[in-house]
Amino acid sequence: MAMMLRSLARPLERCLGLRAGGDGLMWHTDLKPHASGDYSIAVVQANKNLEDQSQVFTSPLGTYVGVYDGHGGPEASRFVNKHLFPFLHKFATEQGGLSADVIKKAFNATEEEFLHLVKQSLPVRPQIASVGSCCLVGAISNDVLYVANLGDSRAVLGKRVSEDKKNKVVAERLSTDHNVGVEEVRKEVEALHPDDSHVVVYTRGVWRIKGIIQVLNKIYWQTQL
Structure with a gap:
């Protein structure tokens, strides 16, 4: 990283x-x-x-780990690093514990706050409109593991298994990439922008969001430990 x-x-x-x-x-x-x-x-x-940030945070409600991959500059990842976990703690406290709904609210609130910052800063810092962040958050609360992924960051769980009387560690992928290189994701992005038929373009051998605008979509996953 x-x-x-x-x-x-x-x-x-x-x-x-x-x-x-x-x-x-x-x-x-x-x-x-x-x-x-x-x-x-x-x-x-x-x-x-x-450009990238990471953090570990503990509270009576759970343990949180965040990795924020910066794109086009450090502004978005630093903003997420400062605001996301306080929102998680706030909504978890209000709702009596961590849940997928709490994580969704925290991500949405962080995104809204950053968009507000972009609107305020645009006249003097136009570059801020081109930055973004792929965010990966893991949380453990009440023996439940939660993973929230924006973009194509990945969470992997290492598990110890026995094979031929020997113990070894195998990797189990927990998150799903959200990248326009996947046809299903391209169709989803196009559906979200019906007024722009060229929001996704094929250039230099790969599919990309048009221009340098970062489009972040949210995937949430949870499992009982």
Whole structure:
């Protein structure tokens, strides 16, 4: 995940700890306790500019993990990093616990707040209209795992299984990509924009949303642990 410039290495070390194997582009922290067990984080710098964000948050109502992939700049991912979890906590408190409906409300409220910011900032910062974020959120509450995905970020669950008298870890994908490279998604996006027959275009060998506008749609998934 793209996270930091080299010049920001020291603040990142304060957050995540040591660099992995002396690699200046990778940071990690060892296992630490949270409300549902232990967690660890590893971060790898992939882009020149700081665009992506991530966070872990715990409360009596649950444990939340968020990864926000920035597109076209850091403004959207930083905004989500600051606003999404407070909305999750607010709606979960109001409704007596976490649920798929709470997550939907938190995502919608965050999106509405960001659109309001874009409208206010557009005259002096027109670039803000071209930024976006693919967001992936996981939450554990009352032994239920929730995953919310916007865009084509992925959540994978590692499970320990026994095979030939040996234990091994296998990956189970929990989220569904929402990308116009999938025909079903293209039709959905086109249906949402009936006045623009060219909202989805095929260019340079791939399907894309027209121009640089980021269109984010929401997929929610939950399962009993």
